[in-house]
Amino acid sequence: MRKLASIQRIVALEKIENADAIEKATVLGWQLVVKKNEFKTGELCVYCEIDSILPEKPEFEFLRERKFRIKTIKLRGQISQGICFPLSILPGGNYKEDDDVTEIIGVKKYDQQAVAEQKLFAEKAAIHKNRLDKFMKRYSWYRKIFIRLDRLPFPQFIKKTDEDRIQLFPDICEREKDTVFQVTEKIDGSSGTYFLIKNPKKWQFWKKYLFGVCSRNFQLLIPDNSCYWYIAKKLKIKSILMKLLNTYNSEYIILQGEIIGLKIQGNKYSLSNIDFYVFNFKTDSLFADNKALLNICTLHGLKCVPIIENEFKLLPSIPEMVEYSKGKSTIGDIMREGVVIRNYEKNISFKVVNPDFLLKYSE
Numbered sequence: 001m002r003k004l005a006s007i008q009r010i011v012a013l014e015k016i017e018n019a020d021a022i023e024k025a026t027v028l029g030w031q032l033v034v035k036k037n038e039f040k041t042g043e044l045c046v047y048c049e050i051d052s053i054l055p056e057k058p059e060f061e062f063l064r065e066r067k068f069r070i071k072t073i074k075l076r077g078q079i080s081q082g083i084c085f086p087l088s089i090l091p092g093g094n095y096k097e098d099d100d101v102t103e104i105i106g107v108k109k110y111d112q113q114a115v116a117e118q119k120l121f122a123e124k125a126a127i128h129k130n131r132l133d134k135f136m137k138r139y140s141w142y143r144k145i146f147i148r149l150d151r152l153p154f155p156q157f158i159k160k161t162d163e164d165r166i167q168l169f170p171d172i173c174e175r176e177k178d179t180v181f182q183v184t185e186k187i188d189g190s191s192g193t194y195f196l197i198k199n200p201k202k203w204q205f206w207k208k209y210l211f212g213v214c215s216r217n218f219q220l221l222i223p224d225n226s227c228y229w230y231i232a233k234k235l236k237i238k239s240i241l242m243k244l245l246n247t248y249n250s251e252y253i254i255l256q257g258e259i260i261g262l263k264i265q266g267n268k269y270s271l272s273n274i275d276f277y278v279f280n281f282k283t284d285s286l287f288a289d290n291k292a293l294l295n296i297c298t299l300h301g302l303k304c305v306p307i308i309e310n311e312f313k314l315l316p317s318i319p320e321m322v323e324y325s326k327g328k329s330t331i332g333d334i335m336r337e338g339v340v341i342r343n344y345e346k347n348i349s350f351k352v353v354n355p356d357f358l359l360k361y362s363e
Helices: 058-066 112-125 131-136 140-150 227-234 237-248 290-299 318-325 355-360
Strands: 005-015 022-027 030-035 044-048 073-075 078-080 083-085 151-153 181-186 190-198 209-214 218-220 252-261 274-283 307-312 338-343 348-353
Touching: 030 078, 030 083, 112 190, 181 348, 190 227, 190 237, 209 227, 209 237, 227 237, 227 252, 227 274, 237 252, 237 274, 274 290, 290 307, 318 338, 318 348, 348 355
Parallel strands: none
Antiparallel strands: 005 022, 005 044, 022 030, 044 083, 073 078, 151 218, 181 307, 181 338, 190 209, 190 252, 209 218, 252 274, 338 348
């Protein structure tokens, strides 16, 4: 689980030009703004990451206008990602560096796609199949049954599509300086997962294969008009997975990608329809790299996530990697959200997000 709030060390403090009351602090690989003289280099602090939602407590009242959410901001020309607090905000205890204090403080994660999912389920729950269904949905116990029949938790055998940010690995540029990585564009949309797996039930009347459609957090059991099922039907994903299952003679096939377009994350790419870009293809014995992924997509009429480089070595520092993440999207006339960097042999993957993108779209 992601440590939204943790005990970390102030790695460095630097002056900010034309700023008397604030200074720049480095925590892990993050850079953020702190009050001048509030912390010392080498001192432990409570660091809360961006996309954290802090509880409504007096010590966090200054965040009320932002609905207690920590976002990327710019102060006196300095990008600030996260907030540091003194250890005094915690109850008494013997805290050590890297301790997770997320639950102690009561921090929650802001997940824009989870918000969209809840909206989708609420809209579906408001649709009545008939008069009896409309009548029964007045009762909470019936609505709970309806929701349980409509979706399942995300399948445990599939890894969720949420890469960690490079700032959580402050030594990676030095540690992996000789490693060759593959780089793709990070696309801002809703992640969709599709799978086909051999049915463990061997009885005659059971289906031989089970087909699954998933949002980021749930398996969606009933076909509907959501973007996830729309893509499944439009691109005939089940048929493609069946062909791939036979090709690779696998127990299961997993296809993951980003869904973008109308009504999705503000449709930043200004598309007139809904589109799907594949970024992961996996079987029980294969995890396709960029070249294999592009080949699979081309053969089956799918779009591959834009490939930026296939032989890339990390730049010397995280700030330089952040600069590298900037650029124009290959999909639309906007800046790109960032990049995803992978080495399949070492099983290393992380994302580098463009802070200018986060500032522009208030994320």
